[in-house]
Amino acid sequence: KRSRYYQALLDIDLLQKGQPYDLLPPTFIIFICVFDFFEQGNYVYTFKKCCLENLELELPDEATTMILNTKGTHGDISKDIKSFYDYVNNHIVTTDFTKQIDDEISYLKLDTKVRREFMLMEARLLDERREGEAVGIAKGKEIGLVEGEAIGLAKEKLATAKRLFSMGLSVQDIAKATSLPIEQVEALQAEQT
Known part of the structure; x- marks a missing residue:
């Protein structure tokens, strides 16, 4: 999704208000990864949009996303790209390009x-990361409170059902009074006896 986000940012910045979309130039989003995101061993993964019904039919929007895998083991890459990967991985200068x-x-x-x-x-x-963490923590607490309330309510219903059993009420009456499923009330009755 980050690739899609970057593409949108690029496209918005490439056109002035009122300009036709056919003025958009070809774009390339390039990620340099020091890990193999797809775990296929390729040096390069190149993506363009294609038709799912006919994989040979490409959408000619001239948008390309490339993921350069510095840990790749196969595929055709130039000497300069290979030296760039070595530079990224080990900070080794081996060619004029990496120099x-x-x-x-x-x-x-x-x-x-x-x-x-x-x-x-x-x-x-860092601020954005902290904001995201704070939102995540707040959301987690909110979910925890809701789940905690649900657990507390369930325990309260079970305690009420037990008290109603001691008063001699029927399974059906207890199920109605507590809104517990009859099966659960019957299981509770079996535990009680």
Whole structure:
């Protein structure tokens, strides 16, 4: 779903208000993963929309999502991509391509404006994560309270049923009075005797 979200953000930013959608350029969403999300061993997973009734029929929306698996073991990739994977996994510079990447990263780390923006982004992400956790905890407490009330109510009904048995009421009357299923009241009666 993150891929879909990024695609939507891209598409919204690519058109000005009132522009026709046919001005949308081809887009690529690329994820670099240091784990094999699909556990198939591919170096690259490329996704385009296709028709389920005819898998050879592709929707020509020019949107592509690629997942680069740095832990992949098979598939055709270029020497530069392989060296990029080695760089991501082990921070090893083996080609001019990874040397350029390493130089750019070193430069960006020294750039105080970029560092500040990165730190602000990390802080925003941390805030969002904390907000999400707080919402999750609140929701969990709410569910727990509802479940706790249901358990408490069930125990209360059983206690009432036991008292009504001691007063000599019938199974049917106890079931009506407590809203318990007759089967449960009969099982309780069997326990009592």
